[in-house]
Amino acid sequence: xxxxxxxxxxxxxxxxxxxxxxxxxxxxxxxxxxxxxxxxxxxxxxxxxxxxxxxxxxxxxxxxxxxxxxxxxxxxxxxxxxxxxxxxxxxxxxxxxxxxxxxxxxxxxxxxxxxxxxxxxxxxxxxxxxxxxxxxxxxxxxxxxxxxxxxxxxxxxxxxxxxxxxxxxxxxxxxxxxxxxxxxxxxxxxxxxx
Amino acid sequence: xxxxxxxxxxxxxxxxxxxxxxxxxxxxxxxxxxxxxxxxxxxxxxxxxxxxxxxxxxxxxxxxxxxxxxxxxxxxxxxxxxxxxxxxxxxxxxxxxxxxxxxxxxxxxxxxxxxxxxxxxxxxxxxxxxxxxxxxxxxxxxxxxxxxxxxxxxxxxxxxxxx
Numbered sequence: 263x264x265x266x267x268x269x270x271x272x273x274x275x276x277x278x279x280x281x282x283x284x285x286x287x288x289x290x291x292x293x294x295x296x297x298x299x300x301x302x303x304x305x306x307x308x309x310x311x312x313x314x315x316x317x318x319x320x321x322x323x324x325x326x327x328x329x330x331x332x333x334x335x336x337x338x339x340x341x342x343x344x345x346x347x348x349x350x351x352x353x354x355x356x357x358x359x360x361x362x363x364x365x366x367x368x369x370x371x372x373x374x375x376x377x378x379x380x381x382x383x384x385x386x387x388x389x390x391x392x393x394x395x396x397x398x399x400x401x402x403x404x405x406x407x408x409x410x411x412x413x414x415x416x417x418x419x420x421x422x423x424x425x426x427x428x429x430x431x432x433x434x435x436x437x438x439x440x441x442x443x444x445x446x447x448x449x450x451x452x453x454x455x456x
Numbered sequence: 457x458x459x460x461x462x463x464x465x466x467x468x469x470x471x472x473x474x475x476x477x478x479x480x481x482x483x484x485x486x487x488x489x490x491x492x493x494x495x496x497x498x499x500x501x502x503x504x505x506x507x508x509x510x511x512x513x514x515x516x517x518x519x520x521x522x523x524x525x526x527x528x529x530x531x532x533x534x535x536x537x538x539x540x541x542x543x544x545x546x547x548x549x550x551x552x553x554x555x556x557x558x559x560x561x562x563x564x565x566x567x568x569x570x571x572x573x574x575x576x577x578x579x580x581x582x583x584x585x586x587x588x589x590x591x592x593x594x595x596x597x598x599x600x601x602x603x604x605x606x607x608x609x610x611x612x613x614x615x616x617x618x619x
Contacts, residue, residue, distance in 0.1 A: 267603055275599075275606035279587055282605070286584045297613045304558035305582045309473035313487050314465065317494045321461050324498045445502075 326391070329450050332439045333388050336397040339405055339432035340385035346425060347377030360419045380404055391450035398440045405433020461498050468512050469494070472519050474582035477559055478566060479523045479574070489526050493519045513589045516579065520593065565615050573608035580605050 267275075281298055284291055290299040349357060354370025380400055387397035409430015415423040472493050476486035496518050504514050566574040572594070579585045579593060591601035 267599065271603065271606070272599060275602040278606050278609060279602045282580060286581065297609050297616065300558065301562070301577065301581045301609070301612070304562040305474040305478050307474070307477070307559070309469045309490060310487065313473070313490060314469070317465055317491050318462065320491060320495050321465070321498050324495065
């Protein structure tokens with residue numbers, strides 16, 4: 263295609279291109295082509311300030327929507343941890359009885375409190391997008407660990423198996439959604455709100 | 457990976473805005489399209505491939521599509537809307553060129569070029585893309601892009617001199 267161009271015209275085009283590059287980068291040279299000077303000046307203006315506000319609001323809305331599925335999974339997983347924690351505090355003896363284990367109030371109380379703390383940490387991402395990494399860091403490994411425990415409870419303690427397999431699924435979903443959402447975008451920040 | 461969308465706006469909004477200003481009849485339309493470009497970009501971050509071009513070139517591809525869509529939506533209702541009337545002394549182009557809001561004149565004279573020439577001018581002076589990036593955007597070689605800009609500038613010189 264280039265062969266069809268006249269070499270003189272190509273040289274003139276290259277000289278003009280250099281002149282334009284200087285004009286847009288550093289401002290036109292005093293000896294610049296008047297049309298280049300005019301074209302450079304004609305379009306050069308900053309976007310209106312209100313446009314930045316408008317775009318930021320739209321981007322924040324899109325960003326919040328982008329993280330919404332992860333927040334929903336975090337909410338479900340947090341609910342499971344919190345309910346298990348409460349169950350350990352209130353019905354620890356019933357859990358031990360169903361598992362055929364000796365009940366220890368001390369262990370049940372402390373594990374119940376730990377689970378409530380874990381549930382609240384996982385729920386944190388619902389209130390601040392910047393806390394979502396904490397939700398994932400706590401929820402994904404803990405959910406997976408309980409999921410493995412849940413496999414052993416199948417056929418032994420139905421309620422426990424359902425709870426732990428649900429936590430396992432939640433942990434996997436949290437990790438996968440985090441990876442997918444982060445893959446093509448930046449980390450969540452509070453700039454976008456909850 | 458793309459930088460944060462907020463940073464992307466800070467870095468490239470002027471280029472997108474200037475391109476849109478050159479390609480659309482009013483600043484209000486340019487605002488709509490510029491906003492649309494960044495919304496489209498936010499929804500299609502997965503299409504950015506750093507091996508295929510810079511973030512600016514990627515954004516300008518989106519901007520070209522957004523501007524084309526704007527005209528596609530607009531054309532059935534206003535077939536003659538491409539070149540708006542410019543108030544001022546039509547007999548004295550030198551004064552007109554010196555007007556503070558020279559972009560109105562630019563819009564008018566770009567309407568006298570071919571679509572491809574007008575696009576090349578908007579990309580070179582508005583978006584401040586290099587000839588190589590313009591060539592990639594238009595599917596031509598960098599030399600052909602330089603020639604297109606050169607011919608467009610030559611034609612504009614004639615248009616401005618003739619008034």
